[in-house]
Each structure stands twice: as C-alpha cells, then as structure tokens.
Amino acid sequence: MSFYQDFNDKTVTEAWSDTAREPYQTLQLTRLAPTLGAEVRGVDLSKEVPNAQFAEIQRALRENLVLAFRGQTLNSEQHKAFARRFGTLHRHVLAKSRAIAGGTDDPEILAWRTGPESRFTAGDAWHHDVSCDENPIWASFLHVTKLPEGGGGDTAFANMMLAYESLSEPYKALLDKLTAIHDGSEGWTAGYGAKPEPGKTFPANEHPVVARHPHSGRKFLFVNEAFTSHIVQLSRSESASVLAHLYRHIEKQLAFQVRVHWEPGTLLLWDNWATQHHAVWDYFPQERWGERVSVQLGFGPRA
C-alpha cells in the first residue's frame, strides 16, 4: 500500500515559507499568514513614494501577494496616482452601471455601495477581478470608504501559486497545456443581473489555465468560478469535472488563504493574477461602501 500523493500541500507550503526574504529598509511589514498577506506601515501613499521605497513595495507585493497599507488617508486622485505607478489604469465596463449601486462619473474608479437594498454585491464569490478582459487586471487597489457598523466585511484571499503547486504532477501536466474561456456574462449577468449596453456584449477571452507570473516566473492557476465558462481542449463533462475539482481545491485549502480585516484608513493592494479573493458579505443589512482602482499590464497572463 502506498499513500496518496497529497502531502504536496505541506511540502509546497514549506517551500514557500522557506524562501529567503530580505529585511525591509523603508517599510514595516507584519505578515498576516505564512502563505500570503501582509500589513504595511511606515509609508504615506498620499505623497509621492520615493523610488527606493516603491521598489520595496513591489518586492513586498511579489513576496506576499496581498498588502494592507494601514493608516492611509487618500483622496481619489492620490489613490489613482499611486496605482498608476504599477500600470495602466483600468476602466471597468460596469463603472457607471447602477447594477452594483455605486457608480461614479470617473471611469477609472469602480465604486459601489452595499446596503439594505442590495440583493447582490461586488465580489461575493471566489474570483479574479475581470478575468474576462483580454488583458485582465493585474493589480487592484481597494479603499473601503464606509465600514459596516458592527464589524464584518472582511476580504479573503487565496494563493493561486500554491493552489497550482500543490496539485499532483500528472494533474499539473494536464492543466499546463489547457486554455479556458472567461466570459463577462458569466460573472455579471448571472451574478449581478447586469446587461451589456445595447448592441454590445460583455468581453469574453481565452487565457491559459496555468500561467507564469511575469515578475517571479512562478506558475499560478488562473481559472475562477465567477468568469470561467469552460476549458477549451476538454469535453463538456471533463471541463465541468476539472473546474469543479479546482474550485473545491481553492475553496477548501484554508492553508493557502488569508482573511484581511478592514480598519479605517486601509488601502488594500493585491496581485489579481496570483490570487483570488472573496468579499465576505456577513454584515447585511449594514452598509459598506468601496472604491477600487485597478491596473493592467500591456499583456494578459501567458503560459
């Protein structure tokens, strides 16, 4: 008798934690979990961040994938100015929509208000933001402008590098060669009841199921329940089986997850390719308002 090959999750966690991390000179980091997430202090994002400090923020993001900057007071322009240093600002198809009940006139800000009238809210499921785009958002910068009275409204993250690495070798080899369709109508029409503008359709694009991160070279899993409709190279039933297994793998592996607790003055930054997230809607009927700025690179995830 031999054992299943599912000690993988322990060995990949060990390898992740054993990776050498240089101390930071210009930031104070407190890690929120061994596998992802850190609080960052010692920086004022409302001002122009010096290059050396910015380089450390980039490294901190590479090493932790999710950064919660505490004690920040930012207006919309400062919020966007910080994000712009990471890439091109993203314009969300639903930015002006009332579907998520918080539309603004600024196409570079996705704002929403969840309250007692809401019947759905942004991100109430595991997902990568807007993975249906041709060049999906690489990083998002979220500011919760009104925290729910009585608490709640955390955001949970899952590490897609570890989700990939913890699969068995034959299963990785299967996924390595596959691509999947990510369809905006899966997430927005099914999820929010949102409809595209007349004469238009929501974006739908094909991405590798496993991509290699442009900054670290590390592979990550890139399918999510909100937007991924199917895997192109598989039959319908095979695709359903593989995706259901992967979603369960992502959901149930608490060792690869962290739950970020919001405090006033938090700006949350995450790598939207290497993580999925889930906004916990545990505060109904209390209100929670947020504004998100996101950036794209000049390309999408590549195998």
Add this chain to the structure above:
Amino acid sequence: MTLHIQALGPAIGALVSGIHLSEPLSDSSRDALLQALLQHHVLFFENQPITPLQQRDLAARFGPLHIHPIYRADPEVPEIILLDTSTGNPPDNDNWHTDVTFIETPPMGALLSAKLLPPSGGDTLWSSGVAAFEALSPAFQKLLDGLTAEHDILKSFHAERFARTPEEQTRFDAARKNNPVVVHPVIRTHPVTGKKGIFVNEGFTTRILELSAPESEAVLALLVKHIAKPEFTVRWRWKTNDFAFWDNRLTQHYATNDYLPHRRVMNRATVLGDKPF
C-alpha cells in the same frame, strides 16, 4: 450450420445464430467466435439450453477457468457460479464493473446462461471501454494514459453481506487473504487488438495512485459517469436459455436491480486472462 452475426449497435454487441453451444466447439467455430468477440465485445445467443458441465467445457475452450472466492458455485462444477438472486439474496451487481479485476490476471471473458428469469426486468447492460476511451478529449486521454489504480475485492464484497455465518466468515477471510489489493493501468491496451480502453470500474477500483485523493475522486467519478453513456452501451433483455459471451478485458457491465421480489438465476463461467498493460 453457418455462423450468422448481426451487430446490435456501432459500439458494442452482436446477436449470433447458427451454432449450438451445448455441442463440442470446433476449432473453426471457436476462432470465428473469438473474431466476433474482438469486433463486438459482447455476443448474444438465443435458445441455447446448456448444462453446467457443457458450459464449463465450452468456456474451457477459451482458456483456464477462474473459481470465484466468494460467490457460490454449482455443487458438481466449481467453475460455474450460481448467481441466484431473490428477496433473501438481493442483487449486488447493479453497478458498472468489469468482472474480477481484483486479481493480477483479470478474466479475458465470461459466459453467462439465463436459467430462470423474473416476469420482467433483470436486464444487463454492457459498455465498451474502448469506445468510452476514444470519446475522451486527447488532453484527458493523455492524463489517464500512464496512471495506475488500485483494485480491491472488498469494494464490492462486504463482510455485512458475505460473512454472516462462521462458515461464510472463513470463506470471506480466505478471499481477503488470497486477494490482496492489486494495481492495474487506468488505460489498458487490449492484448489482441492493440486498442486502448478505460480499465477502472466502480465495482473494484478504489483510487488512482499518482493523483491526490481529491483529484483521484474527481477523475474516477467522471469516468464512472462517462462509461455509462448510452452511446457506448448495449442493453440485453433476457429470455430463458439466452446466452452471453463477453470480452471482459475492455468492457464493463451492469445488472439491473429492478425485479424483486421475483427470482433470477444465471450461471457464469469465467475465463482467466493475462496481466493488463
């Protein structure tokens, strides 16, 4: 008499006439049946009264016979299993399975004779593992090819059912001891035709060794569902003295459990095969 073979579907099954199976089988008839078996995977014969001894002799023309460690045999002919099901001994083959994959050299074939049938029901379905494999996507075929899986007699034969008396317990313990868990390829190559087919089954396959536990469960669940697609199957409605001969190397079958409180009696002979690769 000349052998007449009529296909019952594109994937699996043929009706054969022009032969008396109770009579000694000539070499030429034997070869013709084997050819038909390779092409159609399961052969059906009508109006073939046959004694247990005659059935044993017929089966032995195709190879050495297996003696089942659990199922009851004919008192005179140990190579003939008596599948005698009724309210007191309810059916237990209502799952998709390949016979006796819990040994190193699972049977190449099995021969089944319908002795006593319920007024209706008790049909048997066969599925082609070759057709099922060929319908998978190339990517999924590649995943499966090269994997191995465990097969365990205890997945189908439970102590609560088959070890209810001290005598049964002794037989059950011996069956366990003599049939340790074995490993077979998930995709098997047919030793004669060279075709590849699915060789995991709900009856005996417990897990795929190279995958994680949840991956193994997901893949096996998919394959168990896949094998049952009507496109790969044939369903036979038995009449008394019908006879079936199937290639057990790359087929699975399912005995419908829908006829209680009536009784159904079938006699089976099982021909040993070679080690799957």
